[in-house]
Amino acid sequence: MTVHELLSARVAEALAAAGAPDAPPVVQPSSKPEFGDYQANGVMGAAKALKTNPRELAAKVVAALQLDRIADKVEIAGPGFINITLADSFLADTVARQQADVRLGCGARQSAKVVIDYSSPNLAKEMHVGHLRSTIIGDALARVLTFRGDHVIRQNHVGDWGTQFGMLTAFLVETEQAGRDELALDDLEGFYRAAKQRFDEDAGFADRARDYVVKLQGGDVRVRALWQRFLDVSLAHCEAVYTRLNVQLTRDDVMGESAYNDDLAQVVADLKALGLVTEDQGAQVVYLDEFRNKEGEAQAYIVQKQDGGYLYSTSDLAALRYRFGKLHANRLLYVVDARQGLHFQQVFVLGRKAGFIDGSIATEHVAFGTMMGEDGKPFKTRAGGTIKLVELLDEAERRAFELVSEKNGDLPEAKRRAIAHVVGIGAVKYADLSKHRTSDYIFDWNTMLSFEGNTAPYLQYAYTRMASIFRAAGEFDRHARLLPAEPAEHALALQLAQFPDLLAQVSAETCPHFLCAYLYQLATRFSRFYEACPVLKAEGEVRASRLALCAAAANTLKTGLGLLGIEVLDEM
RNA sequence: GCGCUCGUAGCUCAACCGGAUAGAGCAACGGCCUUCUAAGCCGUAGGUUACAGGUUCGAUUCCUGUCGGGCGCGCCA
Structure with missing residues (x-):
């Protein structure tokens, strides 16, 4: 049981004893x-429901509150707040128990099977900064859920299908026949631009490109082989970015749009069999009552174009059915740009209506x-283009290298390069992860x-300060008895004790920025402790306690950053 | 036109689903390195939470309206 669960249960019992059983x-x-470590705010609401005086009810609750050996102080304040200050010994025991557990007290719960759809770049082009959020938010969530004991299945729903691949394969043939090596695939972006230009300027090429789409989707062996070659190059590029970003996606996680190609006709047939489809101007359309405007007009959801082609609306339905029916997930996360909100609402509602998923x-x-x-x-460079992800990472590492050379120039260059990599990549990821994911994202180098x-x-x-202490300390007992007596020690121990509650929140709300805020607070509290409480100069059990507290802080900080996909260093 | 979303310090962002005097960082100003890494710590200043109503013990949070930004709305993904 976490600290929050424990306190909630005890206060609930006390409320029941005071005559408010369901409050x-x-x-x-x-x-x-000043308000202690925790506050219980439920009394005011309960008093209102019972039509009694909140201060009097608070007094009854406090009288019934069983917090022996848990809290040092329980006070009533303001209109009926109950402020709880936890006992140092309780915090010490809680932290010690967590440190003895590989999951830091976050395990032992009912686990779920969770599919997380994230990153999902379009393979026609190089990854750009717009792909950063989905990639690292999804990765952090996958790590957190896994750490808590969920069975996580990563799905990289890459864009590997559709009209632009006809254009690209047609262009691949052309460049190779012409022996134009300067348009080799190692510059995906340039290759795409050149193909697009050709498509726009040459009607003959455009026709050929459209013909290639048909061949590709029809299973033409030669075009499929060209397409596969293109995908290999593009996926290799993605994997290089993932490795550099420390993102846990591999080729095994790739389940692109093309993987559902064979299911699409069946999806539409099933929808038709259920009477959900209306034909309109040659297109197959689903109108859902759930998405009517005030005039009573329903939103159209097109599942098949008038030329017979399918859309992402169809493949997303196929993916939904696959993830439920074949992967047997009981939670599906789609880490996708907010602009697709309406689309996913429609997918979920229609999927349920069609029986592709159920209420479980x-x-x-x-x-x-x-x-x-x-x-x-909306973001654009001066040239109207996008910034490549690798350009951002290059710049991050370059700046980090400059800084580490300035701060710690005595270190050998190879070491400074390694530090710059960890610091630079960490800075980029944290800058993104620390913001609430729903807010618009302002791209700014600085x-x-x-x-x-x-x-x-x-x-x-x-973390390096902690590591530095450990180096100087030599051998010590990481699990020595904790005696958090000083305010800075108490605050740090409290922060450590809250780790399991925090991860539960991250999982429930799918918000990695909670974890960032937590770790920032943890680092801040450690820094204050570091200033206020000498570790190595202390003696006896105080020294042992402070070393163990540092060890717990280091372990929690390293673990927490690891869940964000950010590494730590012993020196920097 | 309809729908979604956002509007908080000069700037970038928080605020744990209605709680106490709205918190951090950057920038500004002032302190702290002979002592475990100063990429740090301490302090000062900075706010009519876009605006107007409403709901109640209590609102940045919920409701209505206005203004403003962004996005989405039948064959791109």
Whole structure:
């Protein structure tokens, strides 16, 4: 049982004993240090329901509250808040128990089978900064859920199908026949641009491209082979980016649009059999009552074009059915741009209506904001293009290398390069993960590549301070008895004890920024402890306790950053 | 036109589903390295939470309206 669960249960019992059996306890970490460690706000609501005086009810609740050996102090404040200060010994025991557990107290719960759809780049082009959010938010969620004991299945729903692949394969044939090596596939972006230009300028080529689409989707062996070659190159590029970003996606996780090609006709046939489909102007359309506007007009959801072709609306239905029926998931997460919100609502509603999924499965669109430019308008470079992801990572590592050379120039260059990699990539990822995912995303080199304040390097720096202490200390007992007597020690121990509750929140709300905020607070509390409480200069059991507290902090910080896909360093 | 979403310090962002005096970082100003890494710590200043109503003990949070940004709405994904 976590600290929050324990306190909630005890306050609920006390409320029941005081005559409010069904009142929610509303326990949460205190908003200010003066209010103790936790506050229970449920009394006011309960008093209102019972039509009694909240202060009097609070007194009854406090009298009934069983927190022996848990809390040091329980006070009533304001209109009926109950402020709880936890006992140092309780915090010490809680932290010690967590540290003895590989899951840091986050396991032992009912696990779910969760499919997470994330990253999902279009393989026609190189990955650009717009792919960052889905990739790292999804990866962090996959790690957190796995850590908590869920069975996570990653699905990289790459864009590997559709009209542009006809154009690209046709162009591949052309360039090779012409022996134009300068258009080799190692520059995917340039290759795409050249193909697009050719498509726009030459009607003959455009016709050939359209013919290739038909051949590709019809299973033509030669065109399929060209297509496969293109995909191999593009996927290799993605994998290089994933490796560099420390993102746990492999080729085994790829389940692209093309994988559902053979199911699409069946999806439409099933929808028709259920009487859900209407033909309109030659297209097969589903109208859903759930999406009517005030005039009573239903939103159209096209599942088949008038030329017989299918759309992503169809393949998403096929994927939905696959993830439920074949993968047997009971939770589906789609880490996709918020602009597709309506689309996913339609997919979920229609999928349920068509029986592709049932009520036992949770479907969640883990939406994130649109990337904007520094002027607050939709993002574009001066040339109207996009910034490649590798360019961002190059710049991040370059700046980090400059900084580490300035701060710690005595280190050998290879070491500084290695540090710059971890710091630079960490900064980029943290800058993104630390923002609420639903807010629009402003792309800015400086804020994204900052190394001060609430940034990954700050957290990594705190870790190096811990590591430095361990180096100087030599052998010590990581599990020595904790005696968090000083305020800074108490605050740090409290923070550590809250780790399981925090991860539960991240899992429930699918919000990695909660974890960032937690780790920042952890690092801050450690830094204060570091300033206020000498470790190596202390003696006897105090020294042993502080070393063990550092060890617990280091373990939690490293684990937490690891769940964000961010590495730590022993020195930087 | 309809729908979704957002509007918080000069800037970038929080605020744990209605709780106490709205918190951080950056930028500004002032302190702290002979002592475990100063990428740090401490302090000062900075707010009519876009605006107007409403709901109640209590609203950044919920409801209505207005203004403003972004996005989405039948054959791209």
